[in-house]
Amino acid sequence: MRLGIFGGTFDPIHIGHLVVAQVALEEAGLDRVLFVPAGVNPLKVGRTVTDGSHRLKMVELAIADSPQFGVTSWELDRPGPSFTVDTVEHIREQHPDDELFLIIGADNLRLLPKWKSVERILEQATLLALNRPGEDLKTSCQMVLALYPHINESVRIVDMPGLDISSTWLRDRLCHNLSVKHLLPAEVIRYSEENKLYDDSVSQ
Ligand SMILES: Nc1ncnc2c1ncn2[C@@H]1O[C@H](COP(=O)(O)OP(=O)(O)OP(=O)(O)O)[C@@H](O)[C@H]1O
Numbered sequence: 396m397r398l399g400i401f402g403g404t405f406d407p408i409h410i411g412h413l414v415v416a417q418v419a420l421e422e423a424g425l426d427r428v429l430f431v432p433a434g435v436n437p438l439k440v441g442r443t444v445t446d447g448s449h450r451l452k453m454v455e456l457a458i459a460d461s462p463q464f465g466v467t468s469w470e471l472d473r474p475g476p477s478f479t480v481d482t483v484e485h486i487r488e489q490h491p492d493d494e495l496f497l498i499i500g501a502d503n504l505r506l507l508p509k510w511k512s513v514e515r516i517l518e519q520a521t522l523l524a525l526n527r528p529g530e531d532l533k534t535s536c537q538m539v540l541a542l543y544p545h546i547n548e549s550v551r552i553v554d555m556p557g558l559d560i561s562s563t564w565l566r567d568r569l570c571h572n573l574s575v576k577h578l579l580p581a582e583v584i585r586y587s588e589e590n591k592l593y594d595d596s597v598s599q
């Protein structure tokens with residue numbers, strides 16, 4: 396099986412994430428994409444994020460009608476920062492015969508050299524890097540290839556229609572009672588409103 400791993404804070408999950416996963420699935424011929432909501436991003440320790448149980452639920456609601464998408468609470472169930480190397484090595488143990496792909500947006504690819512044990516990640520998984528407005532994906536890709544030349548085959552650019560949206564922008568809109576219709580799945584909007592998740596989120 397060709398298995399895509401898609402880690403993120405997903406606070407909340409939005410259509411940008413879903414398009415990333417769908418395009419990666421189709422363009423890289425994946426059989427499945429596994430969403431991995433992060434406990435704490437190691438580079439953003441101290442930032443306030445919505446409780447993991449709510450972020451997990453919103454991912455579950457968002458992917459409910461996509462049989463090739465799945466989600467794991469593995470990072471949320473562990474204390475401390477969520478290092479992708481641990482997640483990838485755990486998934487490798489669970490799926491010894493699968494081909495693994497790590498799906499990553501351009502902003503995170505730019506930050507990859509700051510991640511823990513990048514070589515170990517790249518030994519286990521091919522990176523699928525997707526463009527994001529405001530990011531120079533090709534330059535980030537060249538930078539990664541220059542830093543890790545022996546993993547030349549391990550980074551692949553996947554083009555997607557640019558969607559200039561982020562969870563931060565959506566949290567602000569929700570907080571200001573501005574419409575997020577069509578930007579988040581309807582079930583996610585309903586869940587976030589019922590649980591008053593983003594009523595006071597401007598400073599997050
Ligand atoms: N609009 C988008 N286009 C392409 N990639 C995206 C987009 N939004 C998020 N991603 C990618 O999805 C992954 C998870 O992103 P994350 O959950 O941090 O979303 P975000 O919108 O960047 O959130 P925040 O605004 O809270 O930082 C990252 O690899 C990120 O690069």
Ligand SMILES: O=C(O)c1ccc[n+]([C@@H]2O[C@H](COP(=O)([O-])O)[C@@H](O)[C@H]2O)c1
Binds near residue numbers: 402405432437477478
């Ligand atoms: O492993 C690391 O050192 C590392 C450093 C920064 C970010 N990550 C992961 O990158 C993913 C995207 O993070 P974020 O906050 O942009 O959604 C998420 O799964 C994080 O755990 C991982």
